């Protein structure tokens with residue numbers, strides 16, 4: 193992996209915007225934040241592929257587009273296959289001299305959780321296995337939001353969605369979240385990371401690293417969704433931060449399938465109740481339910497600390 | 511800025527439905543979504559850029575316009591909110607480290 197220069201502060205982020213305002217994402221939708229920062233890092237020589245989902249629908253209702261870089265959408269299930277084709281085409285054009293071979297052109301796919309961990313998974317796995325130089329960014333709002341909050345493989349344990357309802361029998365989702373970033377890591381690609389828009393510089397640097405490798409990279413970004421998670425839009429970043437402070441979301445990276453790092457250590461951890469109680473989708477949870485989730489997270493923290501070889505995530509203190 | 515209210519007719523759309531102007535969504539304002547208006551107190555603002563970095567639209571811009579605070583501090587740039595686009599989500603109000611952004615109900 194060639195070492196890219198990393199950002200040290202917000203002041204180093206480019207001022208140029210490659211996503212225009214006017215788009216129809218909900219007020220306070222952090223997809224906007226994630227994509228704006230991503231495009232700042234990637235710059236104008238970037239081709240973006242999106243599957244169907246909130247980002248695609250909200251940024252491109254004909255005859256408008258919010259994209260200031262080339263953008264393509266084909267279907268819900270095939271963003272990674274389309275991105276593979278775009279990357280292969282760029283390579284061929286450069287080989288034939290029709291596009292300047294010295295020009296570095298980024299191919300970035302940006303998909304939702306439904307489009308990535310469920311329906312687009314086969315295309316994604318194929319892209320990773322074939323080794324295309326594509327950075328795949330997953331914005332994870334933990335449900336199919338664009339069609340009205342249906343459960344996905346990424347929906348967390350016990351969360352309410354319209355297809356994991358809360359009633360006398362069912363109380364939210366029965367299964368835990370699919371560990372997609374680790375499933376991607378099992379493909380042994382050059383770079384895999386998890387990121388959080390509440391830690392903007394960490395996120396920007398992961399985009400930078402993902403774009404610098406000579407092969408596929410995958411960045412899994414948590415994206416609190418005001419509409420589906422049921423919270424006042426002004427608290428989006430707070431909730432994102434709480435996810436990491438409680439270790440419900442751990443920011444890590446894996447370079448060359450070798451070097452594993454937790455990039456945002458949490459020496460003093462908060463109890464998961466702070467994260468859970470801030471969101472309406474968990475309104476039905478009892479204190480026992482929350483303790484069950486806490487025990488699950490404690491185990492997860494132990495496992496991650498073991499992988500790092502030291503205590504990067506500390507005990508619960510508040 | 512003035513905005514075209516009507517959608518273009520099919521006759522004025524390029525063949526193939528190509529969109530010739532990247533980012534032409536800026537022609538559709540979203541400021542009328544707003545219920546509360548964030549107002550940056552330029553005297554209090556520390557120019558930390560947090561609100562600029564997190565704004566999902568973008569509706570907050572760094573403007574190369576010097577500003578002198580009432581206590582005499584000189585700034586080389588100013589942060590300004592474009593109310594044509596600000597949807598009033600309040601993320602900036604919540605995240606500003608020095609509470610320099612007021613959130614005021616829109617009244618007609």
Ligand SMILES: Cc1ncc(C[n+]2csc(CCOP(=O)(O)OP(=O)(O)O)c2C)c(N)n1
Nearest residue numbers: 244245246268304305306307335336337338
């Ligand atoms: C093959 C197919 N099935 C279903 C749909 C309907 N559909 C459009 S967007 C969407 C949900 C997308 O969810 P996700 O990928 O998580 O993105 P989000 O909307 O949450 O951003 C669905 C089910 C579709 N467009 N194509």
Ligand code: SF4
Nearest residue numbers: 218221246417418419
């Ligand atoms: S439903 Fe959620 S993900 Fe979709 S635009 Fe609204 S806030 Fe964003």
Ligand code: SF4
Nearest residue numbers: 555556558559561606
């Ligand atoms: S977050 Fe507050 S202090 Fe920082 S630039 Fe914005 S208004 Fe100024």
Ligand SMILES: [Mg+2]
Nearest residue numbers: 304305335337
């Ligand atoms: Mg989703």
